[in-house]
Amino acid sequence: MSIRKILKYGEKSLREPSKEVHKVSAKIKALVADLYDTMYKNNGVGLAAPQIGENLRVFVVDCSTENEPLNPITFINPKIIKKSGACKSHEGCLSFPEAYTDVRRYANILVKATDINGRSFVIEAKDGSLLARAIQHEFDHLDGILFIDHSINRFEADEVLTKYNLPPVEVDKLLSEPELDEMLKDSKDD
Ligand code: ZN
Numbered sequence: 001m002s003i004r005k006i007l008k009y010g011e012k013s014l015r016e017p018s019k020e021v022h023k024v025s026a027k028i029k030a031l032v033a034d035l036y037d038t039m040y041k042n043n044g045v046g047l048a049a050p051q052i053g054e055n056l057r058v059f060v061v062d063c064s065t066e067n068e069p070l071n072p073i074t075f076i077n078p079k080i081i082k083k084s085g086a087c088k089s090h091e092g093c094l095s096f097p098e099a100y101t102d103v104r105r106y107a108n109i110l111v112k113a114t115d116i117n118g119r120s121f122v123i124e125a126k127d128g129s130l131l132a133r134a135i136q137h138e139f140d141h142l143d144g145i146l147f148i149d150h151s152i153n154r155f156e157a158d159e160v161l162t163k164y165n166l167p168p169v170e171v172d173k174l175l176s177e178p179e180l181d182e183m184l185k186d187s188k189d190d
Helices: 027-042 128-142 152-163 178-189
Strands: 047-048 058-062 073-093 096-114 121-123
Touching: 027 047, 027 058, 027 073, 047 128, 058 128, 073 128, 073 178, 096 128, 096 152, 096 178, 121 128
Parallel strands: none
Antiparallel strands: 047 058, 058 073, 073 096, 096 121
16 A cells, blocks of 8 residues: 655644544555554554544554564554553654653553454553553554653653754643552562
8 A cells, every 4th residue: 555654742642532433445555554564664663543634533553573574453432441551661752753651551451442454452561561552552642642641750851852853841731640550569569
């Protein structure tokens, strides 16, 4: 299909909520193909439709390493039905070229979604795996939430954003996550 332009942090539509998909039409299939082409071209592990300017509840991930076969997973209308445990995740985003910072994530998730054939599936990702973290990151894009909103240290995040000529952290978007903070603190005490 085609490689699309990825919207950069600061573009308004990255903050807009995305709409449910009513039917896995040929148009949605083409969108998914574009997401994969664009993600692989940019060496990403995930890409969400709003990042290419389509505010629809669709994202793709592939957490395979270089020596493994590709493992593309398509999520349409995903719902996180269970989450537990906390982990620290050093994350970046294709909409934030080169900028990485530490964020809070759940360690384990159970997700229900529709696949490219219109079938429902459930996937579990555990132990703070790359897959668990990537799904949460991409899922957030569908609600206009960005990884920096989960920053553990927003001043550190600001420094990184400035370094790569990106707009600063949007303070009103920062998420208060006392449950994750508490669990992260406990794991540090061990
Ligand atoms: Zn992202």
